[in-house]
Ligand SMILES: *[C@@H]1O[C@H](CO)[C@@H](O)[C@H](O)[C@H]1NC(C)=O
């Protein structure tokens with residue numbers, strides 16, 4: 422069970438638009454169609470309405486009403502961080518119609534050939550067994566911080582992740598991400614997140630992006646909902662539920678995760694120099710220059726979102742670096758992770 426947060430990938434029409442940053446969940450091919458709601462199929466048949474973003478991307482409004490669980494308000498306990506200064510999604514800045522789909526319908530982006538290729542690769546890569554401490558996936562590189570105590574149960578993890586726009590081509594991607602692991606599920610179905618919002622698609626553009634002078638970042642949270650067994654994805658300063666992985670895709674009974682991870686991941690096909698990660702800097706000195714995950718937290722077994730402790734940093738090649746700053750004792754940063762690098766790796 423994993424989720425890649427902020428993704429940077431070329432899109433069809435938006436390729437020429439500067440400062441485009443996407444966040445998307447890997448969209449997977451669906452073997453049986455049951456969970457084929459990721460947009461990687463022809464939407465036209467089911468689409469009730471078609472809308473456009475101000476970036477020129479087309480979304481079909483689909484009816485998934487029957488699939489949607491009732492989301493109780495967040496059951497997270499304890500005082501909630503104000504998430505000071507992180508970004509809030511505003512549909513009026515995103516959709517040409519200022520609103521998104523009509524109530525009860527969810528926006529699914531029309532896909533391009535590169536989307537399909539990328540999704541196929543991503544699915545293959547993530548279908549293989551993942552061990553963060555070995556180089557086991559050709560073309561994929563990491564600079565991450567992860568938890569180390571496999572005997573601890575986690576009900577999720579969260580962080581506020583900076584948004585940059587490293588340049589990528591073709592099927593490459595470069596992402597900032599948060600991941601939880603050990604909820605066994607069928608390979609391709611693991612990627613089958615279901616959208617729940619009429620105004621926030623799963624692959625919305627995150628704008629603006631960070632510069633040396635101005636930092637923009639987004640809160641992301643993966644939360645295992647003990648009440649119904651779903652994994653919920655929350656995004657934005659107000660922790661909006663934008664999608665979920667239904668309980669029934671997991672093979673185990675499900676009792677959360679035993680591993681949480683934050684940082685960056687890139688992918689490049691063989692013999693193509695790997696793309697930059699984060700801001701492209703690997704100085705790892707300060708948040709002015711480097712990509713970061715701040716306020717990295719885990720959700721503990723009694724549903725409190727608390728500072729992540731006992732973490733370890735790892736990167737698989739020198740072109741990408743990561744630094745676990747630990748608890749900075751600064752309210753806005755708390756447990757801070759810096760990561761990134763120029764890329765340019767051409768091996769496997
Ligand atoms: C979606 O489908 C359900 C069941 O078929 C139907 O009851 C509902 O009215 C539909 N919603 C919209 C907005 O079309």
Ligand SMILES: *[C@@H]1O[C@H](CO)[C@@H](O)[C@H](O)[C@H]1NC(C)=O
Nearest residue numbers: 499721722723724725726727
């Ligand atoms: C979760 O965190 C809260 C707040 O720190 C604490 O009171 C509680 O004991 C923790 N639960 C577990 C299972 O560690």
